[in-house]
Every structure is written in structure tokens, then in C-alpha cells.
Amino acid sequence: MTPSQDEFVHARNGEWTELRALLDRGRVLHKLAPAHISRVAALYRAVCSDLMRAQANGYGPDVIGLLDGLAARAHNALYDAPPYRLRAVWELLAADFPRALRKHARFFALAVALFLLPGALGFVGAYRSRSFALSVLPEQTVEMMEKSYAKGFDVGRDADTDVGMAGFYVYNNVGIAFRCFATGILFGVGSAFFLVYNGLTIGVVAGLVTASGHGKNILTFTSTHGAFELTAIVISATAGMVMGYALIDTGGRTRTGSLRAKARDVANLVLGAAAMLLVAACLEGFWSPSAAPAPVKWGVAIVAYTLVTTYFLRAGREPREPRP
Amino acid sequence: MALDNTVEVETPELVRFRYRVAGPVRRGFAYFIDLLIRGVVLVALATALAAFGLSGTGKMNGIMAVSAFGLEWLYYVVFETSGDGRTPGKRAFKLRVVKEGGFPVGFIDSVLRNLLRAADFLPVGYALGLAVMAGDHRFRRLGDRVAGTLVVIDDETRVVAPLVLAPAPTADELAAFPQRPPLTAWERETLELFLRRTDLTEGRREELALSAAPVFAQRMSMWFEDPVRFLALLHHRVTTPAAPGSERA
Numbered sequence: 001m002t003p004s005q006d007e008f009v010h011a012r013n014g015e016w017t018e019l020r021a022l023l024d025r026g027r028v029l030h031k032l033a034p035a036h037i038s039r040v041a042a043l044y045r046a047v048c049s050d051l052m053r054a055q056a057n058g059y060g061p062d063v064i065g066l067l068d069g070l071a072a073r074a075h076n077a078l079y080d081a082p083p084y085r086l087r088a089v090w091e092l093l094a095a096d097f098p099r100a101l102r103k104h105a106r107f108f109a110l111a112v113a114l115f116l117l118p119g120a121l122g123f124v125g126a127y128r129s130r131s132f133a134l135s136v137l138p139e140q141t142v143e144m145m146e147k148s149y150a151k152g153f154d155v156g157r158d159a160d161t162d163v164g165m166a167g168f169y170v171y172n173n174v175g176i177a178f179r180c181f182a183t184g185i186l187f188g189v190g191s192a193f194f195l196v197y198n199g200l201t202i203g204v205v206a207g208l209v210t211a212s213g214h215g216k217n218i219l220t221f222t223s224t225h226g227a228f229e230l231t232a233i234v235i236s237a238t239a240g241m242v243m244g245y246a247l248i249d250t251g252g253r254t255r256t257g258s259l260r261a262k263a264r265d266v267a268n269l270v271l272g273a274a275a276m277l278l279v280a281a282c283l284e285g286f287w288s289p290s291a292a293p294a295p296v297k298w299g300v301a302i303v304a305y306t307l308v309t310t311y312f313l314r315a316g317r318e319p320r321e322p323r324p
Numbered sequence: 325m326a327l328d329n330t331v332e333v334e335t336p337e338l339v340r341f342r343y344r345v346a347g348p349v350r351r352g353f354a355y356f357i358d359l360l361i362r363g364v365v366l367v368a369l370a371t372a373l374a375a376f377g378l379s380g381t382g383k384m385n386g387i388m389a390v391s392a393f394g395l396e397w398l399y400y401v402v403f404e405t406s407g408d409g410r411t412p413g414k415r416a417f418k419l420r421v422v423k424e425g426g427f428p429v430g431f432i433d434s435v436l437r438n439l440l441r442a443a444d445f446l447p448v449g450y451a452l453g454l455a456v457m458a459g460d461h462r463f464r465r466l467g468d469r470v471a472g473t474l475v476v477i478d479d480e481t482r483v484v485a486p487l488v489l490a491p492a493p494t495a496d497e498l499a500a501f502p503q504r505p506p507l508t509a510w511e512r513e514t515l516e517l518f519l520r521r522t523d524l525t526e527g528r529r530e531e532l533a534l535s536a537a538p539v540f541a542q543r544m545s546m547w548f549e550d551p552v553r554f555l556a557l558l559h560h561r562v563t564t565p566a567a568p569g570s571e572r573a
Contacts, residue, residue, distance in 0.1 A: 004564070045337060055509070058512055061516060061517060075335055076426065079428075164383065166386055168389045174397070175396070182441070267436050285386075
């Protein structure tokens, strides 16, 4: 004899209320007393069987809905997501990020090409003719660039402006990198577009400034933070293209499944790039415009490039097997 | 068979429970609440900094730019990973982000689904995201697909009072029905949802009942006068087991 819905609810409601009260104590189950945790587990199993009984006996949608909700909440509390701790950040930077980049080295090479070739084109074009530069950038921007790099860095910049600019670089550059990544979902087209566009713009600006005789200034300014900033933008685009290509070559999976399979690598690349951009923003805000003599800045830039290259080539390699 | 958009989750205990998946409108409202909160925070911060006499300084610009960055890119990740898969906007509309399979959303998943907002937003106003959602029975936008997440409705239902038939069914009326009317579980559910609706006008109620009642009447070779009353009696007969001996022979 199956109990009626009212009898069933009456008999079971006590445990449901108890479970709800335990769950209301907070999301983080493992901080409760051990007795409570095992009680939640027991009540969860009871609710699961209540749910099956309710479905089998054809009770009303309100009872089933309530049990669905309760089971879902308890399930969420018992099967919590793996926590992301500080240690994970360290593992990302020490190993996962450079490993992910080495794994997708081909896409990185493609991204570098898509960035550097338009950059070189823009540089040569703008160096030779100002009208070429004007066809790429609006006149105001061109004049502003020529003016701002004409000054040089003899006096540096006051500390207050530095803070403001560093904040702006975080907002602007990390934002560009994230968009460069996200638009890669359009079969990689968005990332490729942002690479070409940014490459061309940067090339044109460099060409213009060089043509107006201040090439040394722009080189001095951009050399150090460029090691981090430009590399990171290219890496974000790499992540975007890996994602876009996952939609094309699915390896026998569904498109969504193929995306999911690449998600971890993609996230490691983007998070790593974001970390690099934060470094770059600090350098660009405080070091690059400083009054330090140009040769010192060049020296630091060489060190920076060496560090970045070594990092990507060496970090996170498995230790070699000892020779017998 | 679900009446609205639900996904079934099968747990390691081999129990299945259902989530209601949230559609674009409800998520849109939650988005606007979050947008509003982010805007208010930014304005409040600017006012506070100006009150400290920082307006126009590089310090203020720097703090504002970093805050704007945080509110644009980190707001969602912080709330989704620390606050039970809910931002304040989602909380207001009883929404929650979960992994496929019903697990809580992790850090990496939250990062991915929120970075891809930039793609879902294209070309303007989440148009691409909406188009992608429209083609998916679980309403996943691009970010949800890459991260493997769902947005579900976390609305805990309450057990409501049983439906009361007024006027009370007479023994004659009930006796006309078979002992166990041949209804599937979801037909019963449909009936109950219909009978619980209070927002219908009398005429519309009758009209709807008239579209369903003949189906059941024919199945049980019965005849009815008032379709609403007929459905109510049918539901009563299905859900209320007859007390032994109350049945007329």
C-alpha cells in the first residue's frame, strides 16, 4: 500500500527540514563538525530515495520539485569543486603555463607571425610615407604620437602620473588581451584579427616616430615592458586560436566536447598571459618612463627578453632521468 | 517527461534529480542587476576619492582604472567561486551557475565562462550569446559551452496544500470514474499545474479545459458537462486513494 502524498510528506518532512537547516549553516561543509557532515550525507541519501519514491508513486510536482531542489543543494555541498588555492597559482606559473605554451608552440609561432609581419609592414610603410600612416591611424593620433615621443625621458615622469598610467595599462592592455582571446571562439578569426590589427598599429607608430627622428625614444620606452606585454598579447591570441581550432578539428568529438578538452590548456595560457600583463603594466607605468639612462634600459630589456625566453623554454620541464 | 526546460543529473548514487535551466530573460534581468551594482560601486568610489581631494590626480585615475578592470573582468569570477555560484544579480533572481553534472562551479570554469563574455557580447548587447543560447535546449552561451557550465534556477519549491475541490465531490460523481484512471505521471502533473493556476479568467479556463477533457473522457468512455469540473474530479480520483468501504458496490 503506497502512502498518499500527504502521509508521505508528513512522515518525511522532519528530515527534510533538518537537512535544510544543516545546509543553511554555510556552503563550506568541511568546516562543520564531523558528526554534522556524516549526518548531511545520510540525510542526502534519504532524500535521494524519497525522491525516487515520490517519482514512482506519482506525487505532485510540488513535492518532486522540493525534493529535486533539496537533493541538488545537498549534492552541491557534498561534491564541492576542488578548491583553487594559492598553491595552484604557483603551479600555474611554475609549470602549467609554460608547458601549455610549449604544447601549442605551433599556434604560438603562427600568432607571432600574424603579429610581426603586419608590424614590419606598418613600420616600413609609415617610415617611408606619412600618408601610409594616415591611412591606418587618424591624424590626431599620429600627431599625438609624434609629439609624445619627441620629449625623451631626461626628467622622467612624476610619480603621480606613473600611478595613473599603470592603472590605465592594467585596464586597457589586459582588456585587449582578454578580448583577443575571447574572440578566438569565432573559429580563431577574432584572435587573428586583433593580432594583425595590433601589429599593424604598433608598427605604424614605431615607423612614424622613427621617421620623425625619435626612434631611439620609442625603442627605449617600449623595450623592457614589451618583453612581457607583447609576448602576453600574442599568447592570449594563441589561446584564442587553440580554442578556435578546437571547433574546426574536433578529433572525433562534438564541437562542444572538443572545446571542453582544450579548456584547461586554454585557461592556463590566458591566466599566465594575464599575470605577465600585470608585470608589464607595472614596468610600463614606473620603469619605462623613468629618467634612467637609455643604455641601462636597453640592458634591462635584454635581461627581460632572456628571462622570458628561458622561462618558456625551461620552466616546468620534467627532471631528466638520471643516467645509468 | 519534463514540462519545461529541465536537465536531469545522475549522481554517483544513481539517483536522478532535475534542475530547471534558466532562460535568457531571467538571466538578462540578473545581468542588469549586476551591471547596476558595478556602476554604483564605481560611482561611489569616484565620489569617495573626490571627497579625499584626489580628483584629477594620477592616483585617482589609477585606482579608478584598476577598479573598472576588476569590476569588468573579476566581479563575476569572485562571486561565482566564493558565493555558491551566484553573483548578487543571480541571487536576486534565484539563479546559480553549476557544472554540467550538477557540481559546483570551479575557479577555472568560472574564469573561462566569464572571459568569453567578450565573445558572447559581440557584435553588441550579447547578440551572439543569445543566438547561441537559442540553439541549445540547455540555454548555454559560448562561455558556458567552453567552461561546461549551466545556469539553473535555484528556486526551492514548497509543498503546497492539497487541491481542494469545491463543492466537495459527491460519491456519485466519483463513482463514474474508474478506480484507477489510466493517466501517465506527466498527464497527472499537467492536470495539477492546470488546476493550480489562479491567473486564468473563467472563460479561458473553460476553453483550456475543453481542449483536454475530451481526450480523457474518450479514453475512459465517459461523458462530461463541465470540463473544468470533470478535470478536477479526475485529478481528485487519481491523487486521493479511496478509503476502503467508501466505494459503492
